[in-house]
Amino acid sequence: MTELSSRVGEVIEASTVEFVAQCYELYRSPPLGSLVKTADENAEQYGIVYNVTTSSIEPGRRPIARGKDEANEADIYSNSPQLAKLLRTEFSAILVGHRHGAELRYYLPPHPPRIHSFVYQCQSEEVKEFSRAFEFLPMLVGAQLPVPVEEVVAACLRQMSREAEDPHRFLVTAGKELAVLLGNDFNRLKAILGRIRAG
């Protein structure tokens, strides 16, 4: 049973390969690269957060600078309490697997998530279970994203390594997998490896 406390938002846009979720709380998005999941009655779908945005809920109303006479940022929000209701944080996640029954499958689910499906940030045990195999990496490394893929891959591995029993060993194994996947693209491999060392 997924805990209510890990529920972070709701799907507002979905396709076969990715979904966009709106966060329940402003700025309370799962971090870049984290493993999230959404569920309907048939399956649980897993995704990796690749982009987070915060903007006005209405495209025609842009935020304006307000803090000229305020001592700190928090004062801006407390002096204009409506701001938290007029802004929203959304995140996009690329689908990297799903669960069918008890079995984890590292390929796209047959159906995209439904609009308004709840989205949960996966907790430690679930991240450990999902990252036992690196079969999700090919989908992530090969994804066409509007953000640098190397950043997302590295962020994902850093996140997962924190839950691993031996983070260093986890990253070394992941690095080996990447070396196979990106054997003919040294620059991308180097970019990712350079970003996971900080783990």
Next chain:
Amino acid sequence: MSLDLTRVVGEVGEMLSRFKAGLNERQAHLQSAIETAHNQTDLKKLREKIARAAWPVADPVEALDCHYPNPPLPADFTVIATDGSHIDVDRHRSTRCYLLNISSVLLRYGADPEAILDSHPRVYADDSELVIAPDGGEGREQLVEGALLGIKRSVEECKRLAELAAELPAGSSSLALLDGTLVLWGLYQYPEFITETLLDKGFLDCLSQIRKLNKDRKLALASYISYPRSTDVIDALRVALCPHESPDCDRCPSGDKSCEAVAGVQDRDLFSALLAPGERSALFIGQSSVVRKHYGEHRVYFFYLRTDEEIARVEIPQWVALDKDLLNLTHSLVIDQCRRGQGYPVALSEAHEQAVVTLADRENFWALVQDSLVEEKLPNPSSGKSQSKRTRWV
């Protein structure tokens, strides 16, 4: 064919030339208005003369040139506001209905800031909602559409405001804000039972509910008019300047037109000169016949306010005007709202944003109605005129 702007360029130019030519004269009239306001030392005499005037002008409660600085804000306070939009009955369609979208905004400031922004759309299609009928009478019922729908909307906005106000905690200091005027002007053109339904049992009943809430909390009520065009105070100056004891413009003996010395000046021009930023003017009593006849304890007072951006008119019911605490609360909170809202009360501006029904919303609403009719296999005739507007041809 779209508007051919090239054909009106010349006329716009001529209009501006006339405007420029009148600038000096308007400035002189404004100066005269300022002097007249300062010179009214005998308030009692002026008020008596105003009472004898043949047409309603502002009745000053105190010296015309009084001005009050912005009172201090309470530490914790709340502002509530409502606004509304509607989709009117479309006589070119087979289904007779209208839609009201009433917004509500609550902004709490201080130790525990909070915001609630909401809107409640509702479709009115029941026979009893599409007309207002006299109690027990037949035949004189009035269709709720056009101007009457606008008045009904104002009533619904006030009802929602009273509901919001009722939820405020005991001991709180709050301001309930409406956009525009507190006077439902349009009622005079309808039979008396309309006034009874919409004003006595509607709008004024809501104001009474809000007033009663003052038992255990401080709750002021005001309406805010941005960039007002009114001349009620200038008209009072005209009365002051009139050489006749009982001013009546329709029967003015030719010759003496002293009152023309302030012609063309608006109240906002006068108070722009009399008030410093943050200050409010003297209190005035509105004199419209609908107010005198029906408003009772909610008799409408008003004052002008100099915000950082403009001169605004704030209307308040008598029970706010006569309670110094509520009057000061109104003054300070309206100024504060304007400062937070870049020149316009932020609660009203958010209430507007929540209520607004765009052209696209209107089209989507009628498309929904039409699709539902088709789904239910109900006949869906529409007028030839509406068809012709939707299918344009050459």
